[in-house]
Amino acid sequence: MKQQRQYPKVYISPKAKRSVQSGHPWIYGEEIINIDREPNNGELVDVFAKNSFMGTGFYNSNSKITVRLISRNANDIFDERFWHRRVEYAVRYRKTVMPGDDFKCCRLIHGEADQMPGLTVDRYESILSVQITCLGMELIKDTIYRALLDVLTEMGESITGIFERNDINLRKKEGLEEYKGWYHFDDKPLPESPIIEICENGIRYLVDVENGQKTGFFLDQKYNRAAVAKIAKGKRVLDCFTHTGSFGLNAAMGGAEHVTCVDVSQSAIEMAKENAIRNGLDGKMDFICEDVFDLLTRLVEEKCNDYNFIILDPPAFTKSRNTVKSAARGYKEINLKAMKLLPRGGYLATCSCSHFMTDELFKEVLVSAAKDANVSLRQIEYRQQAPDHPILWNVPETDYLKFYIFQVV
Numbered sequence: 001m002k003q004q005r006q007y008p009k010v011y012i013s014p015k016a017k018r019s020v021q022s023g024h025p026w027i028y029g030e031e032i033i034n035i036d037r038e039p040n041n042g043e044l045v046d047v048f049a050k051n052s053f054m055g056t057g058f059y060n061s062n063s064k065i066t067v068r069l070i071s072r073n074a075n076d077i078f079d080e081r082f083w084h085r086r087v088e089y090a091v092r093y094r095k096t097v098m099p100g101d102d103f104k105c106c107r108l109i110h111g112e113a114d115q116m117p118g119l120t121v122d123r124y125e126s127i128l129s130v131q132i133t134c135l136g137m138e139l140i141k142d143t144i145y146r147a148l149l150d151v152l153t154e155m156g157e158s159i160t161g162i163f164e165r166n167d168i169n170l171r172k173k174e175g176l177e178e179y180k181g182w183y184h185f186d187d188k189p190l191p192e193s194p195i196i197e198i199c200e201n202g203i204r205y206l207v208d209v210e211n212g213q214k215t216g217f218f219l220d221q222k223y224n225r226a227a228v229a230k231i232a233k234g235k236r237v238l239d240c241f242t243h244t245g246s247f248g249l250n251a252a253m254g255g256a257e258h259v260t261c262v263d264v265s266q267s268a269i270e271m272a273k274e275n276a277i278r279n280g281l282d283g284k285m286d287f288i289c290e291d292v293f294d295l296l297t298r299l300v301e302e303k304c305n306d307y308n309f310i311i312l313d314p315p316a317f318t319k320s321r322n323t324v325k326s327a328a329r330g331y332k333e334i335n336l337k338a339m340k341l342l343p344r345g346g347y348l349a350t351c352s353c354s355h356f357m358t359d360e361l362f363k364e365v366l367v368s369a370a371k372d373a374n375v376s377l378r379q380i381e382y383r384q385q386a387p388d389h390p391i392l393w394n395v396p397e398t399d400y401l402k403f404y405i406f407q408v409v
Contacts, residue, residue: 005074007046007056008039010067017049020069023394025057025112027067041175042135044070044078058117058136062175068117068134080143087147090114095155097387103157105198106388107219108148113390113398118174121148122215124198124207126160127191129215130183133170145183161191163209165216180210201226203249204278206271213243220353220385221246221313224403227381228311228349229254231405235309235347238262240292240334245272245285247311247349252281256309259285262292293330296337308346310338316354324356331357331365339373342408348377355400362402378407 012020016031027047039045039059047054047067056076057069076082090109098106108128109121118134128148132138145162152159162183171178182190194210200222209216225247233255239248242261249272252259259281261272269289276282288295292314299306312334318327335350342348352362370377384391385401392398 005046007044008059009036010039010045010047010059011035012047012049012054014049017052017054020047020049020054023392025055025069025115025117025395026065027057027069028064029061029066032066042139044136058134060135060174062135063173068112068136070115070117070136080147083140083143084147084150086115087144088151090116091148091151091155093390094388101199102222105200105219106222106386108388110389110398112395113392116144119144120215122217122219123159124196124209124216126158127194127196127209128159128162129165129209130162131165131168131215133168133174133176135174135176138174138176141183145185149185149188161188163194165209165214200246201229201250201253203246203253203275205244205246205275206278218243218246220389220401221351221403222386224349224351224383224386225250227383227403227405231347231380232256232309236307237309237311238307238341239311239313240296240338241312241314242272242287243268243313245275245287247313248272248285249275249279249281251309251311252276252284253279256284260288260307261285262288262290262295264289264291292334296334296341300337300340304341305343307341308343310342310346310348312338312348312350314352316352316357318354318356321356324361327354327357328361328365331362332369335366336369336372339369339375339408342375344375344409346408347380348406348408349404350406351401351403353401355397357402359402366404375408378409380405380407 011034013031016027041060043059045059046056053074055069055072057067059067094106094108104125107122109119119137120131122129164183165180167178167180195208198205198207207216229250232251235256237251237256237259239261242248242263245261248259248261263269266289269287273287276285317330318324383403
């Protein structure tokens, strides 16, 4: 028998009903028809389409996404045991798909893909780096953090601290303050430093969970970097948008003849240099601090023939549907110039990390660039984000990374 429900009831439109029935967890404010009693922001509400129960989710009138569903089971009781089970389910999935040492450095919770909306938890060895962009999750974070420690400890994993990277503008849309710092457990001392060494694909990096990009390091390209290393032997590599050098380092470790890493950020270049030294690869790598668009333009004008493997790993050129067209122009420009620079038989690794730049549109961009460069693309691999960043087919927003390796012929 279903339990007696005590949550406010939110009634949604037929359009929202179709979306929820297809498996999407978001309900927008304009899709809400009626509410039986006004919920507090961050409170759980039951969602109905007429008399049909659709699920339970976090409510927040400050957010365009007003309800984020966490369950479709009317018998669920949202106590500590519920959240412990959900955390354990997510962590054990990573233990399966990221076996061995890969489990030491991976994403443990990926928001909606783990039915924990707005929650990102990345593991860097003994430190967990957390980002929360949902008020409901913020209000129960003590329970989530304790569950994370308990689950990992039960698995024999040592976690020394949790660092909160809540210095993200998106929190303002949820009515949340921005901040960052260590989370304080009553029974656990704080780590001495937010900087920790990790090892990915046999390469060692220093990760700063306090000041690094996102939660400290981009974990989703782990196996794509390994794919680059597999074909880098003997190549002269240009690694564009290198950030802290991860693709370039993998290429160098894979036996590249030489690797040139480029980024517009001087601090990123300095960190990339340090990573090269840390791995004994500085002798086969050099580093340029320059805008990649400007550099590629100059190299094309100079008819440079120094490289036979180019890697393009740009930041997301678009974070909304409104800027997709301009983003497509940016992606085409860098890919066109890379194709012009490469000799026949050269190799190109290229990607987009924006959900709004769909795979279909990204393919169109690459086809157009190849046509204008008068080359053909021989596909070697198509890849996406690593499986610790799972894709839910009913939630398109979880499908964001497109990664191709081509031979230019």
